[in-house]
Amino acid sequence: MPLRQQRRKKITHDLFGGKVGWVEWQRPGFDLGLKLKKCLDENPGIIGIMLGSHGLFTWGDTAYESYINTLEVIEKCAEYLEQNYGKKRAVFGGSNLKSLAKEDRLKQAALLAPTLRGLCSSKNRMIGHFTDDDRVLEFTNSKDLSNLAPMGTSCPDHFLRTKISPLVLTLAPTENLSDAKAVKEKLFPAFEAYRKMYADYYNTCKHSNSPAIRDANPVVILYPGVGMFTFAKEKQTARVAAEFYINAINVMRGAEAISEYTSLPRQEAFNIEYWLLEEAKLQRMPKPKPLTGKVALITGSAGGIGKGIAKKFVEEGACVIINDNDADRLAKADEEFKTKYGKDSFASVFLDVLKSENINEAFDKTALAFGGVDIVVNCAGISISKPLEDHTEKDWDLLYDILVKGQFLITQRGVEIMRKQNLGGDVINIVSKNALVSGLTMQPMDLRKQLRCI
Numbered sequence: 032m033p034l035r036q037q038r039r040k041k042i043t044h045d046l047f048g049g050k051v052g053w054v055e056w057q058r059p060g061f062d063l064g065l066k067l068k069k070c071l072d073e074n075p076g077i078i079g080i081m082l083g084s085h086g087l088f089t090w091g092d093t094a095y096e097s098y099i100n101t102l103e104v105i106e107k108c109a110e111y112l113e114q115n116y117g118k119k120r121a122v123f124g125g126s127n128l129k130s131l132a133k134e135d136r137l138k139q140a141a142l143l144a145p146t147l148r149g150l151c152s153s154k155n156r157m158i159g160h161f162t163d164d165d166r167v168l169e170f171t172n173s174k175d176l177s178n179l180a181p182m183g184t185s186c187p188d189h190f191l192r193t194k195i196s197p198l199v200l201t202l203a204p205t206e207n208l209s210d211a212k213a214v215k216e217k218l219f220p221a222f223e224a225y226r227k228m229y230a231d232y233y234n235t236c237k238h239s240n241s242p243a244i245r246d247a248n249p250v251v252i253l254y255p256g257v258g259m260f261t262f263a264k265e266k267q268t269a270r271v272a273a274e275f276y277i278n279a280i281n282v283m284r285g286a287e288a289i290s291e292y293t294s295l296p297r298q299e300a301f302n303i304e305y306w307l308l309e310e311a312k313l314q315r316m317p318k319p320k321p322l323t324g325k326v327a328l329i330t331g332s333a334g335g336i337g338k339g340i341a342k343k344f345v346e347e348g349a350c351v352i353i354n355d356n357d358a359d360r361l362a363k364a365d366e367e368f369k370t371k372y373g374k375d376s377f378a379s380v381f382l383d384v385l386k387s388e389n390i391n392e393a394f395d396k397t398a399l400a401f402g403g404v405d406i407v408v409n410c411a412g413i414s415i416s417k418p419l420e421d422h423t424e425k426d427w428d429l430l431y432d433i434l435v436k437g438q439f440l441i442t443q444r445g446v447e448i449m450r451k452q453n454l455g456g457d458v459i460n461i462v463s464k465n466a467l468v469s470g471l472t473m474q475p476m477d478l479r480k481q482l483r484c485i
Contacts, residue, residue, distance in 0.1 A: 325348070405449070
């Protein structure tokens with residue numbers, strides 16, 4: 032038995048006094064079942080088995096006893112790790128750089144996300160997710176990042192969602208990201224190198240009956256000093272990928288504290304990622320909806336026509352940003368969307384289209400929540416119905432600011448993000464029939480007749 036395997040087996044034996052067995056990595060299936068049986072036959076009386084690069088099995092005479100055994104094993108492992116963190120050496124070799132302040136991290140992430148989304152969407156349009164979780168920053172800022180990140184993850188549940196390894200950006204935390212074209216030119220070679228690495232991995236490990244190569248773009252992107260971006264076809268998948276990579280970081284942290292981290296061999300990883308059973312599951316996935324992969328910001332979407340549009344977009348697969356200048360109405364809409372559609376289909380933000388700072392905050396939140404924007408709907412509006420001679424200059428200024436200037440500012444900011452992504456986009460303006468056929472008073476109009484694309 033190789034030295035590393037002996038060490039892992041010995042740590043498990045010593046920690047649990049022989050009450051928990053150890054089985055080295057084996058792909059799920061009949062062979063793994065035989066190895067589990069062999070371990071049990073050779074170790075009668077054990078209460079569980081650790082599976083290398085898999086997880087833990089425990090059992091008992093009753094469901095409750097099995098549950099208690101699970102908790103006790105996990106708690107003992109946690110205590111053991113806590114006792115060893117920093118004992119042998121600093122966690123991840125210590126810090127290599129310092130994180131930006133929270134506000135600055137979010138600003139950098141919001142500026143960069145649309146460019147990353149565009150680069151990750153060279154084959155399929157992706158939805159993004161961002162986190163600056165403390166565990167992520169500890170890892171990305173560490174001296175061991177350059178060694179551990181390329182090794183990839185160790186558990187099938189991890190890399191099936193995160194790909195074999197992440198892309199680590201070489202941008203400084205304080206990098207000037209205002210020139211999107213220059214930033215993209217700087218990042219493009221890294222994405223090309225990643226795609227080549229993934230293609231080489233596929234071509235080296237593939238079998239005669241392997242499924243065709245999938246999207247070679249990274250799922251996980253690490254930005255030292257700032258945080259982690261993840262991209263997938265749906266928001267939930269992107270969010271879950273982030274959660275799984277944080278778990279992978281936890282595995283690396285624990286392994287390095289008591290011994291050394293080892294990832295799953297590339298061939299074994301490939302055999303799982305391109306397993307025909309996994310491919311069959313992917314083929315059974317439901318077809319995407321018409322707006323799947325699209326992100327829409329609809330102004331004034333906490334009520335009325337705006338909320339109706341937002342609901343329809345979500346039902347057609349889009350992720351939406353609902354907003355309003357009425358905090359109470361926005362809170363009610365937020366709760367309604369959360370109950371009806373779930374947290375991954377929308378984000379909400381207070382937005383007054385008369386205030387540039389509100390507009391910038393709304394689009395920053397859009398970039399952080401979903402990676403960018405594809406559709407801007409200018410729906411926020413106001414109507415003042417009275418004869419011309421009764422209109423005041425104040426009435427005119429308010430109408431102009433909301434219906435003209437507000438739409439201009441929203442559209443300008445939205446188009447800026449769309450150009451960073453280089454994925455195209457749509458701007459929709461909602462207008463009253465009075466824009467085309469004026470009258471003394473204004474009457475409600477069918478929504479379909481109010482949509483105008485520009």
